Amino acid sequence: MAGAGSRLLIAVVDDEKSVRTSLRRLLAASELDAVTFASGQEFLDSLRQSRPDCLILDLQMPGLSGLDVQRQLADRRLRVPTIIITAEDETRGASPSPGTVAYLCKPFEEHVLLGLIARAVQGAPAP
Amino acid sequence: MTAPGAEPREGAVRALVRPAGIVLAIVVAYYAGSRIGVLLKFEPLAPSLLWPPNAILTAALLLAPRRRWGLILLAVFPAHLLARLDSPLPLALILALFVTNCSEALIAAAAVRRLGFTASGLFDSLRAAGVFIACAGFVAPFASSFADAAAAAVLGGKDYWLVWETRFFANALTALTLVPVIVLIAGKWRAWVRRGFDRRLLEAVGVWLGIVVVGLSLLDVPRGVIGFSVLMAVPFAVLLSLLVWSAVRLGPAGSSLAVLTAEVLAIGGAARGQWPFDVLSRADNVLSLQIFLIGVAIPLLCLAALIEEQQRDQEALESRLRFEEMLSRLARAFVHLPSDQVDPTIDAWLRRLGEHLQSDHVAIFELSPADKTLVPTHSWVADGARQPGLSALDGGLHDSPLMITDYGVLSFGARRNGEPWPPAVIPQLRLVAEVFANALTRKQAENALRASEAVKAAILASLTSGVAVLDRSGRVAAINETWHSLGPSEAASAGIAVGATCEEVCAYALPPGSAYARDARAAIEAVIAGARSDFALEYPRAAAAGERWFALSVLPLNRTEGGAVVSLTDVTKRKRMELEARQTRHELAHFTRVSTMGELTASLAHELSQPLTGILANAQAALRLLAAAPPDLDEVRDSLVDIVDDDRRAGDIIRRLRELLKKGETRRVRLDLNAVVSDVVKLVGSDALMRGVAITVDLDPALPLLSADRVQLQQVVLNLLMNAMEAMAGTVEAARSLVIRTECLDAGTVHVSIEDRGRGIALDAADKIFEPFYTTKPDGMGMGLSIARSIIEAHDGHVWAANNSAGGATFHFTLAVGAPEG
Numbered sequence: 001m002a003g004a005g006s007r008l009l010i011a012v013v014d015d016e017k018s019v020r021t022s023l024r025r026l027l028a029a030s031e032l033d034a035v036t037f038a039s040g041q042e043f044l045d046s047l048r049q050s051r052p053d054c055l056i057l058d059l060q061m062p063g064l065s066g067l068d069v070q071r072q073l074a075d076r077r078l079r080v081p082t083i084i085i086t087a088e089d090e091t092r093g094a095s096p097s098p099g100t101v102a103y104l105c106k107p108f109e110e111h112v113l114l115g116l117i118a119r120a121v122q123g124a125p126a127p
Numbered sequence: 128m129t130a131p132g133a134e135p136r137e138g139a140v141r142a143l144v145r146p147a148g149i150v151l152a153i154v155v156a157y158y159a160g161s162r163i164g165v166l167l168k169f170e171p172l173a174p175s176l177l178w179p180p181n182a183i184l185t186a187a188l189l190l191a192p193r194r195r196w197g198l199i200l201l202a203v204f205p206a207h208l209l210a211r212l213d214s215p216l217p218l219a220l221i222l223a224l225f226v227t228n229c230s231e232a233l234i235a236a237a238a239v240r241r242l243g244f245t246a247s248g249l250f251d252s253l254r255a256a257g258v259f260i261a262c263a264g265f266v267a268p269f270a271s272s273f274a275d276a277a278a279a280a281v282l283g284g285k286d287y288w289l290v291w292e293t294r295f296f297a298n299a300l301t302a303l304t305l306v307p308v309i310v311l312i313a314g315k316w317r318a319w320v321r322r323g324f325d326r327r328l329l330e331a332v333g334v335w336l337g338i339v340v341v342g343l344s345l346l347d348v349p350r351g352v353i354g355f356s357v358l359m360a361v362p363f364a365v366l367l368s369l370l371v372w373s374a375v376r377l378g379p380a381g382s383s384l385a386v387l388t389a390e391v392l393a394i395g396g397a398a399r400g401q402w403p404f405d406v407l408s409r410a411d412n413v414l415s416l417q418i419f420l421i422g423v424a425i426p427l428l429c430l431a432a433l434i435e436e437q438q439r440d441q442e443a444l445e446s447r448l449r450f451e452e453m454l455s456r457l458a459r460a461f462v463h464l465p466s467d468q469v470d471p472t473i474d475a476w477l478r479r480l481g482e483h484l485q486s487d488h489v490a491i492f493e494l495s496p497a498d499k500t501l502v503p504t505h506s507w508v509a510d511g512a513r514q515p516g517l518s519a520l521d522g523g524l525h526d527s528p529l530m531i532t533d534y535g536v537l538s539f540g541a542r543r544n545g546e547p548w549p550p551a552v553i554p555q556l557r558l559v560a561e562v563f564a565n566a567l568t569r570k571q572a573e574n575a576l577r578a579s580e581a582v583k584a585a586i587l588a589s590l591t592s593g594v595a596v597l598d599r600s601g602r603v604a605a606i607n608e609t610w611h612s613l614g615p616s617e618a619a620s621a622g623i624a625v626g627a628t629c630e631e632v633c634a635y636a637l638p639p640g641s642a643y644a645r646d647a648r649a650a651i652e653a654v655i656a657g658a659r660s661d662f663a664l665e666y667p668r669a670a671a672a673g674e675r676w677f678a679l680s681v682l683p684l685n686r687t688e689g690g691a692v693v694s695l696t697d698v699t700k701r702k703r704m705e706l707e708a709r710q711t712r713h714e715l716a717h718f719t720r721v722s723t724m725g726e727l728t729a730s731l732a733h734e735l736s737q738p739l740t741g742i743l744a745n746a747q748a749a750l751r752l753l754a755a756a757p758p759d760l761d762e763v764r765d766s767l768v769d770i771v772d773d774d775r776r777a778g779d780i781i782r783r784l785r786e787l788l789k790k791g792e793t794r795r796v797r798l799d800l801n802a803v804v805s806d807v808v809k810l811v812g813s814d815a816l817m818r819g820v821a822i823t824v825d826l827d828p829a830l831p832l833l834s835a836d837r838v839q840l841q842q843v844v845l846n847l848l849m850n851a852m853e854a855m856a857g858t859v860e861a862a863r864s865l866v867i868r869t870e871c872l873d874a875g876t877v878h879v880s881i882e883d884r885g886r887g888i889a890l891d892a893a894d895k896i897f898e899p900f901y902t903t904k905p906d907g908m909g910m911g912l913s914i915a916r917s918i919i920e921a922h923d924g925h926v927w928a929a930n931n932s933a934g935g936a937t938f939h940f941t942l943a944v945g946a947p948e949g
Contacts, residue, residue, distance in 0.1 A: 019740050021741070022743075026748035029755070061816075109743070110743075
């Protein structure tokens, strides 16, 4: 986790470019540092350099899916509070992985996202 | 079988009684003849004028069968003895005379038989009469008289030659005059009794009375009264004339009776020494009388026989001519005879034939072609005769004519006159049978033809299509009723009849002045001319109750004289059904598309949520950026650009959806198949992502544009892609790959293949998967592939599927590039 006083680092993993770009722009405007990844693998590879305070993770992606990414995080015993964003009501059947703060259905309102991020970085479990 | 008892016994009694009666009659006649012969001796020791016993015995032997001769000779022996009881002759001579009498009769009868003649017909021809005269009138008395004279000389001490001479002439005369009378009366008395009293009998009686009167009046007149003059010759001339008359008019029997009568009268005259027998001695008188009577009897017998023969020949000739004339009329009667007249005409002719030929029946049996049995079809039966059955044919095989023809059998019965069938008639009856058989066969053929014509007419009338047969000149040769009900209106329906021209036919059937009418007329003329083998056209025509559709087809008339058959069918109902079927297919296709879209809902939501997420996030970021001081306008602009892009992207998705969901009419346009494939791949992209299927698209950039319906092709590709993805549900995720390829097979055909790594197609399902309602999915309708096939085939393409060697299946379809259409 980044040091206190510095801006929170939020990772966005989504294969959809427009989603990545728009979220990066929104998070930046909300005074959050955002780093985006087009695939789960890219994100996992980046963990050697830095660890985000919060992960915004898409579920359906070619290659590693969102759940695969969470599984690997668990394997590496890394606990990153994660907000799962999904294009559909796909929460059923997916057991909440460790670290999952919330499921968010696309498209979503900024205050909902920002509120969830705030809760996630405070370590509070999802409501 | 006869009943045992009465009948055979009665027959046996009759068989004994009748010959016994005959033998008794012979014995009595022999005795009486002997007594008469003795009485006709002018002096006790002089020879007899007539000697009847030998003639009676000769006639009896001629009439009797040869096996009875011994019995007859034995029976007359006592009569011979009895007749000579008061004779002064020694017994030995009497016995010897019996032997010579018998030998004379035996010689005469045996010789006649030997030369092939019998009692019946012995006086019917000149030849037979000659044989009789030679045998009975000359040889027998001549030969036997030597023995007789010898016996008389040796045993009776008489003059040999005198005895021989008197016996020979007496016996010859008796044989020539008495035997014919006995034989003919015995043979014909039954026929005379049957015939009763008629003109011929009246004539015979008249002639006989004439002979008696002339004989008595002339022979009985003493010489002293009349004196000799030329006038004395007149009675002889009259007598001879009457005798000749009897020979000419009354036949051998009448003639023989007349001669015998004259003979008896002459003998009577001579016995009393009357004129002309009063000149010479009695013995000389006897001899000259005998010679005279022999001289009269022989020519008269010959003349009667000759006339009888000629008459018989004449009658036979006339009968044959009548029969031939009848046959000729019969043959003419059946020429050009209408078939409905054949049966009554045959019946009439059977009667005439039967009556003419005196058959007791005439019948025709048909040989049934089905079971080879004989079935009676026509018959005539004489009054009182038995109806002929099949058993009549058995009899026919033996003694009645039986003519076998191709039709069957013509059979005749026994002859009513009891005579056998003359062999000369048989060939003529064969001709009759052929005439009948021809008429009946022709009648059958005509009936069959009429039946087949009726069937043809009924078929033509029952056709629901109008049929007009045109001859080589294009004029209507035949037309059925249905044609008239297919006319443009009731008023015009009377327009087409036999003889109408090709132009009138076209004007009647097709919208006047239309291109259809011009094409049809040209085609009909071309078919008649042999320039084309057929022609078919479907066209609409305005009618009072809305538009109607007709199908016109033209085929050459399969006849040597040429022509064409034009058939006109109202296909409005079929057209409506086709339209409805197309509509149904269309709706079904739409329904299938909508169902498929339903399956895609999740992925489409995913697809659409991406740009929406981007739009919302960008917009809210822009608002925040604008609220900051100073606002980062560059970043705001970038946000807005991204918003526009995302919105367009969402719009594209909606456009594609709307395209697939809309329910428009089929519309062919020039389109790029690659674009169609790409669009669909984009549509299912999210679904593929969710299913973990990697789609590889391999498009041939050189693909020509197609003339096709875009939505329909999208539906096919969508259906095949969805099927391929569903087929891989059981495949490990890493292997879930799908390749869609387009390529150009040749200038006119493009080929699309969709290859998956799924479970493949079951062997037994390979030919069923394109059938409607065939599905392997638990909730499938089984319409997807069936609709895909109908779409591809409507685009002149083919669709098929095959398993891949590496697993999974590949679905292929081809499309014809086709000409550009509106």
